[in-house]
Amino acid sequence: MSLAAGTDLSLLVRKLETIITVSDLERRAIERLPVTRRQLSAHQDIVRDGDHPKQCCLLLEGWAFRYKLLDEGKRQILSVHIPGDIPDLQSLHLPVMDHSLSTLTACTLAFIPHEAMLDLTRNHPGITAALWRDTLVDAAIFREWMTNIGRRSTLGRITHLFCEIYLKLHGMGLARDFACEMPLTQGDIADAIGVSNVHVNRVLQDLRGQGLLTLQGQRLVIHDWDALTNRAEFDPAYLHQKRPPGP
Template structure:
């Protein structure tokens, strides 16, 4: 089985049952792997998309940019995510999907995805559930942007990424790779670079986490989670261990 499809199946198995029929239909999908350097636009705002993008390695992001150049990053995506699944039925992009780090993306033609859904109808429910979970994560982040202070926002971001990376098998104990600059973080948090730096230093001083050499290390999970007011239930993973990280292991 293609490694790209294997990554997708691993992702889908965290949110629902993937049957053997589903796996056969997915394995038949034609994929074209492409490498994108950091800063590349994978699909620009306004483009008519003809394929879905499955992230294999690295991080992609979704964003909108104002005419004055100010950018807001809405979400980050890593291995197993299809951040533009909606393009199956809304092909004109109303935001940019870009590479926030060097990344590898598998492009899957829309027609092939729709054919797979016809051959394995249970995939419709799985992919629809994935889209709904993505929307739930978006709502949770909009709440943080609108109502939480910068420290809580940053804590929430790191909590969510840690859980998602753990579920994808990409966390190394209490650490995970996060190849972002402080400018990237400021575009996610909606704060200035100076404020982002001060907030990060504050979390370090409290002994909650470290962020060095593009690796985040969680030092005090329960305290970080409390600061973030983080409840992972909106991610709707089937693994009931989500959010129950043993502090003794951190």
């Protein structure tokens, strides 16, 4: 808990507002939540497969991702998270983690005790519905990823991932003009879309060669949004964003 708590939690309010309308009463209840701020460097696990967490975390700054590890070091990345997300909200009702959550870049996190979140939901059915809905959007994104991994070409998978990340950032006001940060390495992208890192490299070169996008350092620039969404068969409906998702 800190002086900045109100500020930290206003990010959560902003996130919920991309999904529902938040009343003043609800806003105040949210901003009264006890939070513990913590800084983590890149590639630190926040919760691990098998853990029984007693708190959720709100991502304030930086990127995080969820993943599962299989035999022989195979890894599947399950989701990518940006400021405003609560990547382990599900732990509120599923006591045992079935996957891990890790920082991708250096992050600032606000930890909120489950106790406090459950109190909040007990007293504010509207917030309960909003948080429930947030986990449902999460699931909708999983469904789209399944489709991406199972049924699209590698080129389609990569472009679809980029379109999604750009729109998520844009929805939180963190990107515009078809450019954004892209801290995922080629190996991360590979583990997110179910191919090898070598193949990601080759397809990225193809995409660059076609002039569809630039990916340099940690920065993605999309040169032709319409062409890209076509290649990806990208339809943003699954993101269930409140406002019409014009980038």
